[in-house]
Amino acid sequence: MHSAPAQASRLPPAPASHRDTWTMLLALTTAFALSQSWRSVAALMAAPLQSDFGLSPQALGLFAGAFHFAFGAMQLxxxxxxxxxxxxxxxxxxxPxxxxxxAVSAMAGSYGMLVVGQVLIGIGCAPAFLVCTVFIARNxxxxxxxxxxxxTLGLxxxxxxxxxxxxxxLIEASSxxxxxxxxxxxxxLSWLLIWALVHEPAPAEHNIHPKESVRQALAGFGALFTLPHTLGIMLLACVGYASFIALRGLWLGPLLMERHGFSLVQSGNVALVMSLASLFGPPLFGWLDPGPLHRRRWITGLTLLLAALFAAFAMTHNTVIDVVGPVVIGLLSGxxxxxxxxxxxxxxxxxTGRAMAVFTMAIFLGVAAxxxxTGLVASVAASNGAEPYxxxxxxxGLLLALGALAFIALPQPPRGGN
Structure with a gap:
C-alpha cells in the first residue's frame, strides 16, 4: 500500500531552475563575503590590538596570518x-x-587566545569560496x-x-x-540563509560511481602533484592574492597612520575605496578573459605589472601615491x-573539484606565509632603523616577480580546455 509513495521518495529531485541556481549561489556567496570580512580585519584592528596587547609587527603578522594558515590547511x-x-x-x-x-576573539584576554580565535575562524571559513567555485563548475x-x-568574487x-x-x-565608538x-x-544569519535556500542532490543521486573512501580521496589529491605543471600554478597562487590581502588586510592602516598621520576613520575610508575597486576587478577580468590560448600570457603580464606597482609604491612616500596606489592594486587584484x-x-x-581545492589551499597558505x-621583514627593518613599510x-613586489618567473619557466599544462 505504501510502495508508490516510497518509490516516489527515492526519485531524484527535479533539476534546479536557472533562477533557483542563482539564488543558491547568492546564498553561498554570503558566507564567502563574511570570510572576506574576517580575513581583512587586521588592517583596522592593528593599532588597537597593538595598544591592548603590546604586539610587535611580527606578532601582528602572525595574528593576521593565523586565519589564512588554518583556512588554507583545511582546503583538502x-x-x-x-x-x-x-x-x-x-x-x-x-x-558554525x-x-x-x-566569539572567542571578541572575549580574548590574551594574545594567544586571539590567535586561537583566528584559527577557529579560518577553519570555519575554509569551504566558503570553494563551495562557490564547485557549485559554479557543477551547475x-x-x-x-x-x-x-x-x-561571485566581486559580490x-x-x-x-x-x-x-x-x-x-564601530571600533572608535566601542572597541x-x-x-x-x-x-x-x-x-x-548567513548560516540560516544557506540552510533555508541551498539544496542539492545527494552525491549518490547524481553519481553512478561508488562513493570514495577518505583514503581514496586523499590519493586523488596526491595525483595532482604528479603532474608537472602543478608546481608553477601553485607557486604563483602562493603570492598573487597574498599581495593584495597583505596590503589591504594588514599593512594599509598602519602605513597611512604612521607615514601620513591619518586617523583610523581616514584610513578606513582609503580601505573602503580600495575594497570598492576590488569588487569591480573580478567581473572585469572575467569579462575580458582572452581564453585558453592567451590567458596564461595575461596572467604573467598582470602579475609583473602588480610587482612593478608594489616596487613603485615602496620607493615613494607621497601621500597621493600612498592613497591612489592601493586603489589601483585593488582593481588589478581581480x-x-x-x-x-x-x-x-x-x-x-x-x-576539477580537487584541483580547485589544492589551488585555493595554495592561495591561502601563501597569504599566511x-x-x-612581511611581519618579519618589518621587524628586521625597524630594528635596523629603516622604514618598515x-x-x-x-x-x-619581489615575491610577485618570482611567482611570475616560476609560472612561465616551469612546465606548462597541455593545450586545450576552456
Missing part, C-alpha cells in the same frame, strides 16, 4: 567533504566553527565559468566593505571586540579570476 579536507557529502552539508557543518571563533556552463566566478568582496569605514566607526561580535552575528579559469582548463574534468614573512612593499 573541505574538498573531500564536498566530494563525499556535497556543498550544502559541508558549509553548514563548518561555518567560524561563528564560535569570532553553470563551462564557457561561463570565468565570468560567473568573477561576479564576496562586499565583505571587505564592512571592514573599512563601517568597522573603523575592536564589538567588531568580532557583529561579524559573528552576521555569520549566523585578475585572480583568470587563474581559477586557468586551473579549470589545466586539469581533466574529473579532477606572506603575512608572517618600504621594506614590506618591496618584499611583496
Amino acid at each position: 579536507f573541505m574538498g573531500i567533504g564536498i566530494d563525499l557529502h556535497g556543498v550544502r552539508r559541508t558549509v553548514l557543518t563548518a561555518f 566553527v567560524a561563528i564560535a571563533g569570532s 553553470m556552463r563551462a564557457e561561463r565559468f570565468a565570468a560567473i566566478s568573477g561576479i 564576496g568582496g562586499i565583505g571587505m566593505l564592512l571592514t573599512s569605514t563601517p568597522l573603523a566607526w 575592536w571586540r564589538m567588531g568580532f561580535w557583529v561579524l559573528g552575528a552576521m555569520a549566523a 585578475f585572480m579570476v583568470l587563474q581559477y579559469a586557468d586551473v579549470r582548463a589545466a586539469y581533466p574534468a574529473a579532477m 606572506v603575512q608572517w614573512f 618600504t621594506a614590506v612593499l618591496a618584499a611583496i
Whole structure:
C-alpha cells in the first residue's frame, strides 16, 4: 500500500531552475563575503590590538596570518567533504566553527587566545569560496565559468566593505571586540540563509560511481602533484592574492597612520575605496578573459605589472601615491579570476573539484606565509632603523616577480580546455 509513495521518495529531485541556481549561489556567496570580512580585519584592528596587547609587527603578522594558515590547511579536507557529502552539508557543518571563533576573539584576554580565535575562524571559513567555485563548475556552463566566478568574487568582496569605514566607526565608538561580535552575528544569519535556500542532490543521486573512501580521496589529491605543471600554478597562487590581502588586510592602516598621520576613520575610508575597486576587478577580468590560448600570457603580464606597482609604491612616500596606489592594486587584484579559469582548463574534468581545492589551499597558505614573512621583514627593518613599510612593499613586489618567473619557466599544462 505504501510502495508508490516510497518509490516516489527515492526519485531524484527535479533539476534546479536557472533562477533557483542563482539564488543558491547568492546564498553561498554570503558566507564567502563574511570570510572576506574576517580575513581583512587586521588592517583596522592593528593599532588597537597593538595598544591592548603590546604586539610587535611580527606578532601582528602572525595574528593576521593565523586565519589564512588554518583556512588554507583545511582546503583538502573541505574538498573531500564536498566530494563525499556535497556543498550544502559541508558549509553548514563548518561555518558554525567560524561563528564560535569570532566569539572567542571578541572575549580574548590574551594574545594567544586571539590567535586561537583566528584559527577557529579560518577553519570555519575554509569551504566558503570553494563551495562557490564547485557549485559554479557543477551547475553553470563551462564557457561561463570565468565570468560567473568573477561576479561571485566581486559580490564576496562586499565583505571587505564592512571592514573599512563601517568597522573603523564601530571600533572608535566601542572597541575592536564589538567588531568580532557583529561579524559573528552576521555569520549566523548567513548560516540560516544557506540552510533555508541551498539544496542539492545527494552525491549518490547524481553519481553512478561508488562513493570514495577518505583514503581514496586523499590519493586523488596526491595525483595532482604528479603532474608537472602543478608546481608553477601553485607557486604563483602562493603570492598573487597574498599581495593584495597583505596590503589591504594588514599593512594599509598602519602605513597611512604612521607615514601620513591619518586617523583610523581616514584610513578606513582609503580601505573602503580600495575594497570598492576590488569588487569591480573580478567581473572585469572575467569579462575580458582572452581564453585558453592567451590567458596564461595575461596572467604573467598582470602579475609583473602588480610587482612593478608594489616596487613603485615602496620607493615613494607621497601621500597621493600612498592613497591612489592601493586603489589601483585593488582593481588589478581581480585578475585572480583568470587563474581559477586557468586551473579549470589545466586539469581533466574529473579532477576539477580537487584541483580547485589544492589551488585555493595554495592561495591561502601563501597569504599566511606572506603575512608572517612581511611581519618579519618589518621587524628586521625597524630594528635596523629603516622604514618598515618600504621594506614590506618591496618584499611583496619581489615575491610577485618570482611567482611570475616560476609560472612561465616551469612546465606548462597541455593545450586545450576552456
